[in-house]
Amino acid sequence: MWKRDNKAGQEPLSPERVAYLQARNRRRWAIRLCRIFILISLIALWEILARIGVIDSFIMSQPSRILKTLTNLKNNGLLKHLGVTCFETLTGFSLGVILGNLVALILWWSDFLSKVAEPYLVVLNALPKVALGPVIIIWAGAGMQAIIVMALAISLIVTVLEMLSGFLSTDPELIKMARTFRATRYQTFTKIIFPSNLHTLFNSLKINIGLSLVGVIAGEFLVSKAGLGYLIVYGGQVFQMDLVMTSVLILAVVAALLYWGVTKLERLVLNAVSHTKV
Amino acid sequence: MRELLKLQDVSLTYQAENGEVHALDSISFTAQEGEMIGIVGPSGCGKSTLLSVIAGLEPATRGTVLLGGEPVNGVSEKIGYMLQKDNLLNWRTIRSNVLLGLEIRKMLTKENVEYVENLLETYGLAEFADKYPPQLSGGMRQRAALIRTLATKPDLLLLDEAFSALDYQTRLTVTDDVLSILRREKKTALIVTHDIPESISMSDRIIVLSDRPARVKSIHKMEFPPRPGQSYALPLERRNTPAFGQYFNLIWKELDVHVETR
Numbered sequence: 045m046w047k048r049d050n051k052a053g054q055e056p057l058s059p060e061r062v063a064y065l066q067a068r069n070r071r072r073w074a075i076r077l078c079r080i081f082i083l084i085s086l087i088a089l090w091e092i093l094a095r096i097g098v099i100d101s102f103i104m105s106q107p108s109r110i111l112k113t114l115t116n117l118k119n120n121g122l123l124k125h126l127g128v129t130c131f132e133t134l135t136g137f138s139l140g141v142i143l144g145n146l147v148a149l150i151l152w153w154s155d156f157l158s159k160v161a162e163p164y165l166v167v168l169n170a171l172p173k174v175a176l177g178p179v180i181i182i183w184a185g186a187g188m189q190a191i192i193v194m195a196l197a198i199s200l201i202v203t204v205l206e207m208l209s210g211f212l213s214t215d216p217e218l219i220k221m222a223r224t225f226r227a228t229r230y231q232t233f234t235k236i237i238f239p240s241n242l243h244t245l246f247n248s249l250k251i252n253i254g255l256s257l258v259g260v261i262a263g264e265f266l267v268s269k270a271g272l273g274y275l276i277v278y279g280g281q282v283f284q285m286d287l288v289m290t291s292v293l294i295l296a297v298v299a300a301l302l303y304w305g306v307t308k309l310e311r312l313v314l315n316a317v318s319h320t321k322v
Numbered sequence: 323m324r325e326l327l328k329l330q331d332v333s334l335t336y337q338a339e340n341g342e343v344h345a346l347d348s349i350s351f352t353a354q355e356g357e358m359i360g361i362v363g364p365s366g367c368g369k370s371t372l373l374s375v376i377a378g379l380e381p382a383t384r385g386t387v388l389l390g391g392e393p394v395n396g397v398s399e400k401i402g403y404m405l406q407k408d409n410l411l412n413w414r415t416i417r418s419n420v421l422l423g424l425e426i427r428k429m430l431t432k433e434n435v436e437y438v439e440n441l442l443e444t445y446g447l448a449e450f451a452d453k454y455p456p457q458l459s460g461g462m463r464q465r466a467a468l469i470r471t472l473a474t475k476p477d478l479l480l481l482d483e484a485f486s487a488l489d490y491q492t493r494l495t496v497t498d499d500v501l502s503i504l505r506r507e508k509k510t511a512l513i514v515t516h517d518i519p520e521s522i523s524m525s526d527r528i529i530v531l532s533d534r535p536a537r538v539k540s541i542h543k544m545e546f547p548p549r550p551g552q553s554y555a556l557p558l559e560r561r562n563t564p565a566f567g568q569y570f571n572l573i574w575k576e577l578d579v580h581v582e583t584r
């Protein structure tokens with residue numbers, strides 16, 4: 045284990061260490077400042093170019109107009125659309141995770157089934173699920189169900205493949221150890237396989253949260269009456285670029301927040317159950 | 323002394339994609355209660371396979387394994403198996419790790435848990451019981467793995483290269499530790515190792531196996547002056563006797579190790 049530097053009650057740091065730490069901090073700040081600087085310059089450039097008329101704000105929108113749309117949240121119903129999209133995403137995501145893990149468990153359980161399923165999984169995985177959109181709409185009905193099924197379709201197979209390969213590559217020595225205690229297959233799964241694959245689970249959650257959002261937006265493009273995807277399509281059709289850009293902006297923030305939420309959950313869970321550093 | 327384990331003409335052939343592998347060929351030997359039996363043999367000869375058959379993890383192709391007079395059929399409750407790696411689960415505390423076997427077998431009775439707490443206490447792990455495996459040294463982890471194996475009160479212990487993951491220094495002390503634990507708990511054990519001195523220092527008898535398929539080449543009795551008031555000598559004490567070197571030469575010749583020269 046390495047020494048923690050900034051904890052109180054420890055021996056004083058050597059001058060070299062202090063210099064190293066300062067250099068490291070300076071670098072971190074420099075990186076942060078550069079990022080913010082780039083963002084602000086881009087926004088400023090956009091605004092200026094729009095004001096002096098180099099770009100047409102009717103087509104390109106404009107930061108100040110986006111801001112205006114944002115401050116007008118209550119009246120233009122953005123909040124409601126945001127809520128719908130988040131709900132659909134989280135529902136599709138949760139279903140994908142639960143069903144995906146269940147299927148992976150079944151395939152892990154039966155080597156025979158998993159061999160049988162292999163070619164199907166490979167093809168389904170390679171197939172662009174968005175192509176199933178029209179079929180899903182007809183089967184699930186044009187509405188929120190179709191959108192959730194879309195999100196599910198996009199994340200399910202990935203989850204199955206990811207979790208199954210995790211389950212199957214669990215340290216065989218651990219399994220042998222459990223077997224020497226006469227563990228049943230179920231016990232092996234709950235006590236060894238699943239807990240040793242928590243990192244696999246979180247990796248698949250991180251991929252899936254993004255994929256579910258893709259599925260939801262694609263679904264909303266196709267059918268919906270509400271949601272950010274609907275808003276983007278609608279805004280495009282009526283040539284309200286402010287609305288489109290604002291929706292895209294909100295979508296970016298939502299995507300980042302969802303991902304951040306998953307990483308946060310990962311830290312919480314892994315710190316609670318395992319004692320290896322994440 | 324009673325006869326605890328008896329192998330009669332045990333053979334095993336693995337069926338693999340690319341053909342058959344003859345791993346064991348008519349292995350017969352017996353182990354008395356309380357005996358430590360060392361098993362040495364060239365690498366890949368079938369030592370681990372032999373232990374798996376005895377533990378009931380792998381059914382013998384021919385022959386029988388009798389434990390306490392009864393044939394072993396499926397994984398036996400009376401056997402504790404310790405593998406090369408400690409296989410402690412990182413997400414469980416040491417206490418919950420050593421209770422794993424009892425938990426799996428649904429034997430978490432108050433009496434058994436008390437027995438395990440006693441083992442932790444006796445073998446110096448009590449204060450680490452609420453720590454997690456990564457926080458322990460290699461030697462302590464190996465001791466925890468042993469306690470996990472002892473927790474189910476097996477009649478026979480199988481140790482497969484149980485110390486080879488440790489560095490040399492730790493290994494010397496851990497073998498001493500483990501052997502005194504096994505002697506005190508009056509356990510019978512089969513100890514597989516590729517380290518001849520280790521085998522000599524721990525065993526009452528050493529079974530030398532041939533190249534694959536493994537056959538019993540010879541069996542040697544190890545006799546060392548016991549420590550005062552006991553019936554056995556500990557590994558480090560054995561290593562300091564003149565007989566040690568002689569046994570080493572004997573087994574070394576027996577193993578007939580060819581070092582390829584280029």
Ligand SMILES: Nc1ncnc2c1ncn2[C@@H]1O[C@H](COP(=O)(O)OP(=O)(O)OP(=O)(O)O)[C@@H](O)[C@H]1O
Pocket residue numbers: 336337338343345363364365366367368369370371372516534
């Ligand atoms: N499940 C299996 N299927 C096919 N062959 C196997 C299987 N397990 C082991 N073998 C083969 O059987 C032979 C004996 O293996 P085993 O692991 O018992 O040897 P070992 O003496 O323990 O080797 P080592 O000294 O490396 O520990 C080896 O040639 C190995 O490749």
Ligand SMILES: [Mg+2]
Pocket residue numbers: 369370371482
């Ligand atoms: Mg082996």
